[in-house]
Amino acid sequence: xxxxxxxxxxxxxxxxxxxxxxxxxxxxxxxxxxxxxxxxxxxxxxxxxxxxxxxxxxxxxxxxxxxxxx
Amino acid sequence: xxxxxxxxxxxxxxxxxxxxxxxxxxxxxxxxxxxxxxxxxxxxxxxxxxxxxxxxxxxxxxxxxxxxxxxxxxxxxxxxxxxxxxxxxxxxxxxxxxxxxxxxxxxxxxxxxxxxxxxxxxxxxxxxxxxxxxxxxxxxxxxxxxxxxxxxxxxxxxxxxxxxxxxxxxxxxxxxxxxxxxxxxxxxxxxxxxxxxxxxxxxxxxxxxxxxxxxx
Numbered sequence: 498x499x500x501x502x503x504x505x506x507x508x509x510x511x512x513x514x515x516x517x518x519x520x521x522x523x524x525x526x527x528x529x530x531x532x533x534x535x536x537x538x539x540x541x542x543x544x545x546x547x548x549x550x551x552x553x554x555x556x557x558x559x560x561x562x563x564x565x566x567x
Numbered sequence: 568x569x570x571x572x573x574x575x576x577x578x579x580x581x582x583x584x585x586x587x588x589x590x591x592x593x594x595x596x597x598x599x600x601x602x603x604x605x606x607x608x609x610x611x612x613x614x615x616x617x618x619x620x621x622x623x624x625x626x627x628x629x630x631x632x633x634x635x636x637x638x639x640x641x642x643x644x645x646x647x648x649x650x651x652x653x654x655x656x657x658x659x660x661x662x663x664x665x666x667x668x669x670x671x672x673x674x675x676x677x678x679x680x681x682x683x684x685x686x687x688x689x690x691x692x693x694x695x696x697x698x699x700x701x702x703x704x705x706x707x708x709x710x711x712x713x714x715x716x717x718x719x720x721x722x723x724x725x726x727x728x729x730x731x732x733x734x735x736x737x738x739x740x741x742x743x744x745x746x747x748x749x750x751x752x753x754x755x756x757x758x759x760x761x762x763x764x765x766x767x768x769x770x771x772x773x774x775x776x777x778x779x780x781x782x783x
Contacts, residue, residue: 512651513651514651514653521719522719522720523659523719523721523722524651525648525721525780526720526721528781529721529781529782534780535721535724541720
């Protein structure tokens with residue numbers, strides 16, 4: 498799963514720790530999500546979407562739309 | 568300083584932690600070796616006793632270091648998360664203390680039966696030692712449950728993955744060994760042997776899973 502978390506965070510000048518505090522998770526968890534080492538659960542994905550004021554699909558995508566023939 | 572910048576893996580903090588870990592681990596190992604030599608245990612030990620004591624010392628030292636560090640928010644912050652320059656917040660401190668108690672108690676519980684059995688204690692004292700271990704086990708279970716409740720979903724996922732891998736690999740290995748033993752092709756193992764193998768495998772899998780998720 499790919500995501501725009503790092504970009505959205507940078508736009509707001511938030512550190513990983515700032516975002517972690519807002520979401521109630523550890524900074525390592527934010528790092529794991531940003532680097533694609535962990536796909537968040539739906540509840541956490543909704544929480545992230547609400548925090549950034551964007552729909553989930555604007556933040557997370559599986560790359561299928563970019564694939565040839567999609 | 569922006570945390571968006573890529574940080575080198577071998578930072579000054581990491582190197583200091585590594586050096587401190589080497590010194591503390593070395594001293595702990597030396598202490599256990601001296602203790603074993605002093606009370607002349609080593610001659611009677613099976614391989615699982617020696618490995619069990621190493622695991623016990625590792626767990627206890629890690630737990631003790633974590634508990635002591637948890638009284639300094641900056642120290643525990645750097646220890647748990649070198650990528651975040653801020654001191655640890657109250658939730659991180661609570662999590663570290665719970666994890667510290669789980670590890671330290673785990674180490675003490677692992678070492679106690681080996682030492683008590685080697686000392687040749689009478690039945691009454693051995694029964695008292697077992698009662699003490701049951702009490703420690705209950706306390707550790709409470710800390711384990713508290714840790715689970717405080718952990719976020721990534722940590723819980725990692726615990727679940729480690730448990731899953733350990734169950735499937737070890738039940739398979741146990742079946743194959745038991746079959747070999749039944750057929751007279753493999754030597755018999757004691758339950759303590761099995762426990763020691765389980766603990767070593769569990770720690771190794773935990774380290775690998777933690778590293779893969781970027782937690783190490």
